Amino acid sequence: MANTKPITIVGGGLAGLTLGIGLRQRGVPVTVWEAGHYPRHRVCGEFISGHGQETLARLDLRELLERAGAVNAATAAFFSTTKSAPVHPLPSHAICLSRFTMDHTLAVELRRLGGVLREGQRRRDEDFGEGIVRATGRRMQTTENGVRWFGLKVHARNVALIADLEMHLSPRGYVGLCRVDGGAVNVCGLFRRRADEDPTPQNWREWLRGEAGSLLNRRLAAAEFEEASFCAVAGISLRPRSAAARSECCVGDAITMIPPVTGNGMSMAFESAGMAIEPLAAWSRGEVAWSETRQAIASQCDAAFARRLAWAKWLQRMLLAPSLQEVLVRFVARSEWFWRTAFERTR
Numbered sequence: 085m086a087n088t089k090p091i092t093i094v095g096g097g098l099a100g101l102t103l104g105i106g107l108r109q110r111g112v113p114v115t116v117w118e119a120g121h122y123p124r125h126r127v128c129g130e131f132i133s134g135h136g137q138e139t140l141a142r143l144d145l146r147e148l149l150e151r152a153g154a155v156n157a158a159t160a161a162f163f164s165t166t167k168s169a170p171v172h173p174l175p176s177h178a179i180c181l182s183r184f185t186m187d188h189t190l191a192v193e194l195r196r197l198g199g200v201l202r203e204g205q206r207r208r209d210e211d212f213g214e215g216i217v218r219a220t221g222r223r224m225q226t227t228e229n230g231v232r233w234f235g236l237k238v239h240a241r242n243v244a245l246i247a248d249l250e251m252h253l254s255p256r257g258y259v260g261l262c263r264v265d266g267g268a269v270n271v272c273g274l275f276r277r278r279a280d281e282d283p284t285p286q287n288w289r290e291w292l293r294g295e296a297g298s299l300l301n302r303r304l305a306a307a308e309f310e311e312a313s314f315c316a317v318a319g320i321s322l323r324p325r326s327a328a329a330r331s332e333c334c335v336g337d338a339i340t341m342i343p344p345v346t347g348n349g350m351s352m353a354f355e356s357a358g359m360a361i362e363p364l365a366a367w368s369r370g371e372v373a374w375s376e377t378r379q380a381i382a383s384q385c386d387a388a389f390a391r392r393l394a395w396a397k398w399l400q401r402m403l404l405a406p407s408l409q410e411v412l413v414r415f416v417a418r419s420e421w422f423w424r425t426a427f428e429r430t431r
């Protein structure tokens with residue numbers, strides 16, 4: 085391996101760690117910079133659905149996550165504030181695992197394989213030139229079309245679900261509920277506020293519990309929140325972007341973010357990392373130029389993601405239109421055809 089050039093990955097979230105692991109499996113020297121520490125709670129629905137599971141299996145990580153406590157998810161149900169749709173089987177199974185456990189498990193695996201993990205170190209250098217991959221997550225955008233998006237998450241006890249994934253829609257956003265490792269239920273919401281309001285509200289419990297009288301509020305009536313697991317993010321951009329438009333080599337949310345309602349963002353992080361491994365290993369061995377490497381990764385990612393991003397944008401718009409929510413839950417979500425089409429086209 086004396087002739088392999090090292091790769092630096094900036095960002096030790098799911099995309100960065102998965103890429104680092106895949107490169108170490110091929111003997112490439114890797115350093116990952118991560119601004120935060122492991123383990124830590126992250127705002128995420130913690131529901132992994134889509135082709136990313138195949139990437140995990142290929143890299144022998146699926147079994148690792150199962151051993152770490154990942155819970156299988158086979159059913160889903162949608163709710164508006166007052167109406168519920170029947171429980172549907174998921175066209176393909178998902179797995180649910182807390183980010184607290186998942187990121188930590190992958191970080192340990194990267195180190196076990198000989199990767200260098202510079203934990204708690206933010207890379208300030210903005211030069212993402214040869215051999216450097218951006219895996220820094222979503223790009224900050226304070227407002228989008230006059231709206232501020234923000235995410236809230238907490239783990240809860242004492243919640244009985246009727247499906248493995250419950251998605252509760254309301255005019256201000258949506259909240260997903262799913263059981264994760266350790267028996268807790270993850271309560272995670274994406275919300276919007278007008279640009280002239282506070283970016284994140286102080287009364288986060290009320291936002292996550294839903295409006296008084298809503299089905300979500302009833303579901304969480306006896307919930308006990310694990311306060312230490314609470315986290316929030318703001319400045320979310322949901323505008324689809326293409327990898328080819330970037331001058332840097334990017335993976336995961338650093339390329340683009342898919343609306344969380346699809347439960348496909350983590351899958352895209354795993355998939356994009358999986359697609360970057362071989363081109364980067366070839367660059368490391370000196371077989372291809374950096375510009376070709378970057379372009380090969382970008383065009384694979386764009387080919388894989390463009391269609392699902394377009395569908396997801398349309399789906400999110402429909403699900404958040406207050407006038408459509410009742411109709412969707414009462415009629416459309418009962419249709420097996422609609423449910424399967426929306427599911428399959430967004431992953």
Ligand SMILES: Cc1cc2nc3c(=O)[nH]c(=O)nc-3n(C[C@H](O)[C@H](O)[C@H](O)COP(=O)(O)OP(=O)(O)OC[C@H]3O[C@@H](n4cnc5c(N)ncnc54)[C@H](O)[C@@H]3O)c2cc1C
Pocket residue numbers: 094095096097098099100117118119120127128129130131132133205206207208219220221222234235236260272273274317320335336337338344346347348349350351353
């Ligand atoms: C409300 C909400 C709900 C969601 N629900 C789901 C869901 O149910 N299912 C799903 O699949 N996806 C979901 N997602 C999306 C999912 O969380 C992301 O797609 C996924 O985390 C992307 O992984 P990533 O590695 O690209 O980015 P991240 O996981 O964000 O990792 C990026 C890392 O880079 C680090 N970093 C940034 N800058 C630097 C720097 N300069 N130096 C060093 N380190 C740096 C950060 O600390 C961070 O750890 C949700 C997102 C939100 C907001």
